Amino acid sequence: MTPEEKQSRLEEILQSYGSTIVAFSGGVDSAYLAFVAHRVLGPRALAITAISPSLASFQREDALHFAAVHGLHHEVIHTEEMDNPNYAANPSNRCYFCKDELFSKLTSMALERGYKTVSYGVNADDLGDFRPGQQAARKFGIHSPLVDAGLAKDDIRALSRDLHLETWDHPASACLSSRIPYGMMVTVDKLSVIDRGEQALHELGFRQVRVRHHGDMVRIEISPDEMAGALHVEMAAQLTRIFKSLGFKYVTLDLEGYRTGALNETLDIHSGDHL
DSSP states (O other), X not given: OOHHHHHXXXXXHHHHHSSEEEEOOSSHHHHHHHHHHHHHHGGGEEXXXXXXXXXXXXXXXXXXXXXXXXXXXXXXXXXXXXXXXXXXXXXXXXXXXXXXXXXXXXXXXXXXXTOSEEEOOOXXXXXXXXXXXXXXXXXXXXXXXXXXXXXXXXXXXXXXXXXXOTTTTOOOOOOGGGGSOTTSOOOHHHHHHHHHHHHHHHXXXXXXXEEEEETTEEEXXXXXXXXXXXXXXXXXXXXXXXXXXXXXXXXXXXXXXXXTTGGGGGOOGGGTTTO
């Protein structure tokens, strides 16, 4: 199927729902899904952005801006995954507890307001990755219309570009807690430091970055195609100054650069220790 045929299939799927609440973080996938759902269902599609300390400030602003520009029916809620000790302990299935909190709230909201379904922006490529949040989605019966339509990430970017959605080329994004190695506690202070560090990197002109928090040490990941901008003495001095001012004793640059799921590299996914 062509991307356009997959989009037509997505529209048919959404129409069959009758109404839906869309979990809308402001990223490429959820923005595309929220836009198409709004186009198909109008006021019967409600985009919900969940605010918590693990949501990067730029993502929050992107979501609010996108919803306003495109006229989405949009609301903001607050989630309390940080209050769950299972989440704060940061096990390898941390995402399960986050999505469990989110989907619990969204399904309750759907029931109270008469929405027939809840959907989220997992895509066909995500099925081959380690994503414990999908277990929570199955628990609550959350729909994955992008997967059902066969839409992969490249399809979504291309179709978003054709629809003139500003999110089409946005870098990959994930919650701030994903920057903390498994087994190290997730705290509001750490998340705030990570958020400020990544904002500083964006202000320096880097687009695809991760600030990995290893206690006294920060490990900065920058996309390989932007790495040359970081590999000189002047930039090293800037990065050292910025991150030491945030409380780190040691400032390091990961020479492998940014890659998705970097912290999953330490897991033996097949051993079952992530379940």
